[in-house]
Amino acid sequence: MLIELAIGALKAIVIVLLVLNLTAVLLWFERKGSALIQDRIGANRAAVLGMGRRLGLPNLGLVNTLMADPLKLFTKEDFVPEGADRFLHGLAPFLALFPILITFAVVPIGDVLQIGAQTINLQAAHLDVAALYLLAVIGIGVYGLALGGWASNNRWSLLGGVRATAQMISYEVALGLAFLSVIVTYGTLDLQEICRIQGGVWFGWLPRWGILVQPVSFLLLLTAGMAESKRVPFDVPEAESELVAGYFTEYSGGKQAVFMMTDFAEVVLAAVLITLFFFGGWQVPWLYHDGFHFPGPHGAFLRLPNYAVAILQIVSFWVKTVFFCAFQILVRWTLPRFRYDQLMRFGWKGLVPVGLLNLMVTALVVVLLGAKY
Amino acid sequence: MPLWLFFFLGTLAVLAALGVILQSNPVHCLLALAVNLLDVGVIFIGLGAVTIGLLQIIIYVGAILVLFLFVIWLLNLQAEGFSGYLGLKFFGAIGAAALAAELAAIFWRAAPISRLVTAPAGQGSIYSLGRALFSDYLVAFEVTSILLLATVVGAIGLARRIPSSAGQFERTGAGVPKPGET
Numbered sequence: 103m104l105i106e107l108a109i110g111a112l113k114a115i116v117i118v119l120l121v122l123n124l125t126a127v128l129l130w131f132e133r134k135g136s137a138l139i140q141d142r143i144g145a146n147r148a149a150v151l152g153m154g155r156r157l158g159l160p161n162l163g164l165v166n167t168l169m170a171d172p173l174k175l176f177t178k179e180d181f182v183p184e185g186a187d188r189f190l191h192g193l194a195p196f197l198a199l200f201p202i203l204i205t206f207a208v209v210p211i212g213d214v215l216q217i218g219a220q221t222i223n224l225q226a227a228h229l230d231v232a233a234l235y236l237l238a239v240i241g242i243g244v245y246g247l248a249l250g251g252w253a254s255n256n257r258w259s260l261l262g263g264v265r266a267t268a269q270m271i272s273y274e275v276a277l278g279l280a281f282l283s284v285i286v287t288y289g290t291l292d293l294q295e296i297c298r299i300q301g302g303v304w305f306g307w308l309p310r311w312g313i314l315v316q317p318v319s320f321l322l323l324l325t326a327g328m329a330e331s332k333r334v335p336f337d338v339p340e341a342e343s344e345l346v347a348g349y350f351t352e353y354s355g356g357k358q359a360v361f362m363m364t365d366f367a368e369v370v371l372a373a374v375l376i377t378l379f380f381f382g383g384w385q386v387p388w389l390y391h392d393g394f395h396f397p398g399p400h401g402a403f404l405r406l407p408n409y410a411v412a413i414l415q416i417v418s419f420w421v422k423t424v425f426f427c428a429f430q431i432l433v434r435w436t437l438p439r440f441r442y443d444q445l446m447r448f449g450w451k452g453l454v455p456v457g458l459l460n461l462m463v464t465a466l467v468v469v470l471l472g473a474k475y
Numbered sequence: 476m477p478l479w480l481f482f483f484l485g486t487l488a489v490l491a492a493l494g495v496i497l498q499s500n501p502v503h504c505l506l507a508l509a510v511n512l513l514d515v516g517v518i519f520i521g522l523g524a525v526t527i528g529l530l531q532i533i534i535y536v537g538a539i540l541v542l543f544l545f546v547i548w549l550l551n552l553q554a555e556g557f558s559g560y561l562g563l564k565f566f567g568a569i570g571a572a573a574l575a576a577e578l579a580a581i582f583w584r585a586a587p588i589s590r591l592v593t594a595p596a597g598q599g600s601i602y603s604l605g606r607a608l609f610s611d612y613l614v615a616f617e618v619t620s621i622l623l624l625a626t627v628v629g630a631i632g633l634a635r636r637i638p639s640s641a642g643q644f645e646r647t648g649a650g651v652p653k654p655g656e657t
Contacts, residue, residue, distance in 0.1 A: 190502075231601055234529040238516075241537020245509065248544055252502060264548060271541055291601060 105220065114226045117206050120420070125366035128427055130167040135428070136435045178355035183255055186352065190253035195353065195360035198246025201239045202367040208232035209374055210294040212384045212415040213391065216408045224384075224412065225294055233281055233291040236375070240277070240330065244270045246364070247332075247339065251349035262348025265442065266332060266339035272449040273329040273336075279457030280322040283464045284379045287316055297383030301390070307397035309387040313380040318460045320380045322453055327372030328430055329449070331365055335437040338445055373426035381422050384415035476521035484521065488514045501552045502544070509540050524599035 130145075137144025145163030148170040149155065182191055212224030229235055244267050251263015288296050302310050313320050329336040340348030350361045377383055388394050393406035406414075440448065491514060494507030512535040519528030597603055608616050 187500075187502075190506075229525075231525055231529060234526065234533070234601075238529045238532040238537060241533055242513070244537070244541055245506075248541070249502070249506075252548070260548070264545070267541055267544065271538060274537070 109220070109222055110226070113222075113224070114207065117209065117211065117226050118203060120211075121203065121206050121367060121370055122363075124370050124424070124427070125363050126168055126172070128366045128369060128431065129171075129362070130164060131428065132431050132434075133167055134163055135431055139432075139435045172359065175359040176356045180356060181352070181354045183352045185255040187253040187255070190249050191352075192357070194246050194250030194253060195350075195357040195364070196246070197249065198243060199360050199364045199367065201243040201246075202364055202371055205236055205239050205371055206374070208235055208293055209378065210297055210383060211419050212412050213294075213298070215412040223294065224416065228294065229292070231291045232293040233285055237274070237278055237281060240371075241271075241274060243364075243368075247349050250353070250361070254349075254352035256352050258346045259349050259351045262339045262345045262351065265345075266349055269332065269336065269339060269445060269449075270330060272446060273326045273453070276322055276326040276449060276453035276457050277330065279454065279461055280319045280326060283316055283319040283457070283461045284312065284323075286461065286464050286468055287312065287319075289468075293378055293383070296378060297385060300382040301385050303388065303397065309382060309385065311380060311382045311385070316380065316460075316464070318456065319464075320376065322457050322460070323376055323379065324372070325453060326449075327368075327375060328433065329445075331368035331372060331430070333365060333369070333430070334434045335440050336445060337439055338442045341439060369427055369430050370423065372430065373423045376426050377419065377422040384419040386414050386418045389414060476518075480521060481518070484514055484518050488518070501547045505540060505543055505547060508543075509536050512536050512540065522599075526601045526604050527599060 134144045136142075145166035146161040147163075148165040149161060150165055155161070182188055207227045208225065208229050210223075210225035215222040215224055247266040247270070248263045251259045251261070251266065254260070284296075285291055288299050290296060290299070296312075300310050300312055304310055304314075308314070332339050339345075340350065345351070350358055353361060388396055389406075389411065391408075391411060393411070394402075394404040396402040396404070488511055491507045491511035495504050495511065498504050498507065513532060516528040516532040516536070519525075519531060521528075
């Protein structure tokens, strides 16, 4: 009992820390990656006692983005504008971040790990309607932005908050439709089960990943997921040329950092969902619970112990996730911003009809073929 | 769900409901309502109706209350004191008394907690819900959805601008003060 409790707590802490650290690394990747794209040098100032230069290494800006900037942000004055709703102004950033962080509770980062007599399910909380839970919690995340904009007593903030809220609930419809198609395809709402179903191969060599049967749904989820994170090209809520900084105009220091962290956590969440639904989650091609079964006429087999399989699965999951995070950052630095009416039209007249059509076709195929994935 | 948890969540729900009616700022009232609905969703989940609980959170907290927030913003509602209308107080008192009497009657007639039976296993799961909605009560479900669809179409019809005047409005920019005019 106590051991199970300890394992559960450990899993929860490890997953949250992984996500939080990934957001920080993404911040670094965003700054250096954008510099690379725009042929700049990027962050290269701060260093610990000039260590890098003494050793003749290039400054990668790691100290800037991972230590100096957060330190600077968290030691700055925490400014609350006059006439603001102090309580809600303080609450809003956390109300935005918290729902995004608890979504990761149901994310499976691996299959099962055997340690002695203990069988550990590599998922913080096992829930058989996890997909619904995700939608519910993502929906609550809207309040942080809306209230942050409203409580600041500033028109730019309020406009940013209104835009953010409208954008998020609009794209949640497309997100929900993408979810539904996926759920109809797999026939389950359990994320761990969805990953397990994607194990195995087609034609003897092709991994049974969801992208091959639901490509439209993949594009929907990718687009809607990027829109949910409110970053370019979907960043009208914080469009700096129109609204100063949108809903977090009146935020400074630590609370501003929390809002930024929320954006990056949403990037991670979108990448995690894409990985889970369409790229096999923690599946490694041709890796089964007892080892690798390579395709081919002779069918080479490499036996692996359980812990090696679990480690490979966890690594596979995070490699895929980081890849899709990087992809989103690449998109963010490549495309220009939508205008607000274009954004709304794209969501309601583009993504939603496509999602509905995709859902109908999926349902029809599943019923007609009696298809079990 | 353990009894202490039920009492905790129940108390929280009542406190949040009091927050809805006792606060003067409409946004604070809305937040209290959000807490209340979230809490009721959690009670559903605790009682085994996980799907219903999550749907309650998705639909009420995630969608409908956000629309309430928009209405509050669009109508620019400000904090206001308690209404001074005597008639409102009079009929309000009658309504409150009726509701209190109903609640008392329910408590009087209800089975004691020890005699409550637990739901059979699988009750409240997404499978049982899907079966109930799409086979047992299919006709009622479809009729309700058509009713909602008709409401949506009607609302759009009411909200639609008349094309000719709308076009003129946008082209001439009427209502927008010219520079120096104000």
